[in-house]
Amino acid sequence: MRLTPSARRTAPHQDPVGSRAGKSATAILLIACVAQFMVILDVSIVNVALPSMRADLHLDGAGQQWIVNAYTLGFAGLLLLGGRAADLVGARRAFLAGLTGFTLASLAGGLATTGTWLIAARAVQGIGGALLAPATLTLVMTTFTEPAARTRAMGTWSGVMAGGGAAGAVFGGVLTQYAGWRWVLFVNVPIGVALWAAALVYVPASAAGRGGLRRLDLPGAVSVTAGLTVLVYGIVASETHGWGAPAVWGPAAGGLVLLGGFLVIESRVGDPLVPLRVLRRRTLAVADLVVLGVGAAMFPAWFLLSLHLQQSLGYSAVEAGLCFVPGSLAIIAGSQIATRLIDRTGPRLLVAAGMLLGTAGFAWLSGITPDGGYASEVLVPFVLAGLGTGLALMPTTFAATHGVDRSEAGLASGLVNTSRQVGGALGLAVLATIASHTTAARLTAHPGDIHSALTAGHGRALLVAAVFTACAGAGALALPGKSHSDALDR
Template sequence: MDTDALPRPGTTGGPSAPATASAPRATAAILALACAAQFMVVLDVSIVNVALPSIRAELHLSSAGQQWIVNAYTLGFAGLLLLGGRLADLVGTKRAFLTGLAAFTVASFAGGLAPGGALLVAARAVQGVGGAVLAPATLTLIMTTFTEPAARTRAMGAWSAVMAAGGAAGAVVGGVLTQYAGWRWVLFVNVPLGAVLLAAALVYVPAATGGGGGLRRLDLPGAATVTAGLTALVYGIIAGETHGWDAPAVWGPVAAAVVLLGAFLAVEARVAHPLVPLAVLRRRTLATANLVVIAIGAAMFSMWFLLSLYLQQVLGYTALQAGLCFLPGALSIIAASRLATRYVGRVGARPLLVGGMTVSAVGFAWLSQVSADGSYATDVAVPFVLATFGTGLAAMPTTMTATSGAAREEAGLASGLVNTSRQVGGALGLAVLGTVASRTTAARLAGHAHDVPAALAAGYGRGLLLAAVCAACAALGGLALPRRTTKP
C-alpha cells in the first residue's frame, strides 16, 4: 500500500491533533468506535431477516411489503453512500460520524414504535440514509488515524472482521430478540448502543476541519445526479422482484438511472471540485476491487436472506433457533479475518482474496443442495461455515485493495466507493436471486401444488447456486488485481 498517499492525522477529514491520534488509549478508543458503529450499520442489514415472519404477521403485510422492510434500508444506504463518503472529506469526519450516528439512532427508535408497515418502511429508509453517512466515516477514521503500515493492517483487519461478521451476528441477535422480546427490539437495540457511541465519539474523536471551504466545495450537481441515479438504479433492481424484469416499473427507473449517471459523469468532467474525480474511476486496481466487492455483496446479502427463510419456512425452526444456526458463521468469519490480518503482509491481498472466494464458491454450491427433508446438520452447517470462512478471508484484503493509494482529500471518497459497491451488490443480489428463488418455487407449485416445502427448498437452492456463481466471479476478478498491494 502506498502509505505516503494516504491521509495523516490533522489532514482533510481526519483528526486534527497528531498528539491525540498517537496516544495508545485514544487510538484504541477510535478503533473501537469505528468498529462498533460499522457493526451496528451492517447488523441492520440482516437483523430483521429472522424477524420478518413476525413483523409480517403483526402488521398484516403482503409478501412485497415484507421484502420492502429489507429493501428500504438498502435503498437509502446505497443511494447516498457516495455523497456520505464525500461529506466526511468536506465537513470533517467527526461531524459526519456524529450526524450519521444520530440519524441512525433516532430512526431506529421511530421504527421500533411504528404502528404500521408504511411508517416502518419509512424509518428503515432513514436508517439507511444515516448509515450512508456513518459507514464511510468509520473507515475514514481508521485510514486517517492509523498511518503506520502494520498498525493500519491490524486496524483494517479488525474493522473488516466486524463488518463481515455483522451479517451473521445480525441473524443471531435478531433471533434472540424476536423470540424473547418481540420483533420491535431488533430496532430498539440500536438506541442504547447509539447513545453510548455518541457520547464516546464526543470525547474521543478529535475535531476535524474537512476540506477547505467545507460544504461550499460540495459538487451539488454531481451529488444530485449520482444520488438520484444510484437510488433509481437500486429501486429498479428491487422492483424486479415484485413486477418482473420486463415491467415499466423496472426498466423505467433503470433507464432513468442510466441517464442520470451519464449526466453525473458529464458534470464531473467539468466542475472544479468534482464529487468523484474521474481519474479515480480510471484506476485499474480501485475499479477492479470495487467490482469484486459488488460480487461478494450479491452473494453474501442473498445468503443471509435465503438461508433465514429456508430454516424457518422449510425446516420449521423458530426465530431463535434460526438465529443460533448463524452463530458458527459469525465465528468462522472472525477466525478467517484474523488469519487474513496475519498473512496479508506476507503473501499480499490477491492470494487471500482469490483463495477465500474460491472456498466460498464451493460452500455456496454445496448449500444449493438444500432439500425439504434435510436438516441443519446435514444440509447447512458445513457448507455454511465454508462460505463464511472464505468470505472472511477475502474481506479485509479486498477493502484494503479498494482503498489503497487514496490521496489525503479522497479518504472519504474511497470509503464511500467501497461501501457503495457492497450495498449495490447486495441490492442487486437480493433482487435477482430473490426473484429467481420465487419464480422457481412458483414453477414447482404449478405442477405440485401440495408440496410447498419442496417447492420452497428448490427456489432457495436455485438462489444459492447463483450466489456460488457470484462468489466464483469475485475469485476470477481477484486474479486481475496486482500481486501485492501491501508492504510487509
C-alpha cells in the first residue's frame, strides 16, 4: 500500500522519532500488546494445570471441563458488546473497566476453595477479557493513523496476540509445577495493576460517543450474547454427549434461533450493535470467515498436541509446555514477515500462502505414531503450521479493519476476535469429538492398546484441522490483492 505524496510529507510530523508524541505512542502500543497477551494467554494457560485443580478442589470431569469453558463462553459471547462499548464510552474507559474486572477475577480465582467459585471467577475473567481485547486494538488503530505506522503497530499487536495463545502452555506448565496452580491466575494481578497505572499516565482520555452507554443496543446485545453462548455451549457439549444427543442439538438449535432474532433486531433498531451494512462489507466478512477457520484449526491443535506429548510420549507438564516454544516463535516470525511484505503483496497472497503452509503442517502432524518422538514427528510440521498461522493472522486483521470508520473500530475488532474465539470453540468441540470417537473405535478393535488408540484419535483430528485451514485458504482468495489495497489508501 503506497503512501500518497501528501502522506509522505506529513507522516514524519505525525510521530517523529524521539519526540514526546512518539514515546507516548510506543507506550500505548506496549500497554495494548501486554494487555492483549494477558487476555489471550488465559485462553490456554489453565490447560496443563487442570489435573492439579481437579485434585485440589475435588472436581469431577464436568467441573474440570467448565474451568476452560466458562472463560471461553464469557469471552466469545460478549466480544461484540465489548467492541461496541469501546466505540461508545471511549477506548480508555473500556480498557480500564475490562482490566479491572479481569484482574479482580484473576485474584478471586486464585483464592478459590471450591470448584463453583473457580468456575464463576473464570466466567468473570472472560467477561473482562471481552471488554478489554477490543479496546486494545481500538487503541492501536486510533493511535497510529499513518498507514505505514499502523501496519507496523498491527504487526506487533498480531504477533503478540498469536504468541499469547501459544505461550499459555509454557507458562501454565512452569507455574503449575514450580509455584502451584493458583499462580496460573495470580500472575495476572501484578501485571494488571502495572497496566492500570501505565494506562492512567499514557493513554489519553477519549471522547465517548454521543449518549454513551444509553446508545447501546441492549436487546441486540442480549440476543447475540445469549445466542453465541448457547451455541458454543451446545458445541462444547458434543465432546461428552455426542452430536445426536438432545443436550447438543437442543442448545445449538436454540443458539441459531437467538442469532436469527439478533439479525431481525439489528435490522429494525435505530442504533444497532452491529449495523448490517458492516456485515455487507465483503472484505470484513471474508476476513472474519478466514479467522474462523484459523481458530478452528490452531486452538484445538495446541490442545491435541499437549495431550499427545503427555499421554502418549510421557512428557511432564513443563516438558510439554517447552515443546510449544518453537511453534510460538514461528507464529511471531510469520506475523513479522507479513508486516514487512503486506505493502508489496496485499492481504490475499499472504493469507493464502499462510494457509497452504498450515494445511501442509497439520496434514504432516496427522501422521504421528505412539513410538515416534517430538523431534522426528512433531517439531518440523508444528513449526510449519505456526509459521503459516502467523503469516495469515496479521493480514486478515488488517483487511477486516482497514477502511473502517474510527467510530466503528471497536466493532470491527470485536467481530474479528469473536470469529477467532467461536472458531476455536467450534474446532475444539469437533476435533475433540472426532479424536474421542476414533480412540474408542480403535480400543474396541484392539483392547488394551491405549497409546495407539489415543494417537490414532489425535492424528485423525489433526487431519481435519488441515481441512479447516485448506477451506480458510480457499476463502482467502476473496480478500483484496495489492492493487485493491493501494486503491483503499489513495
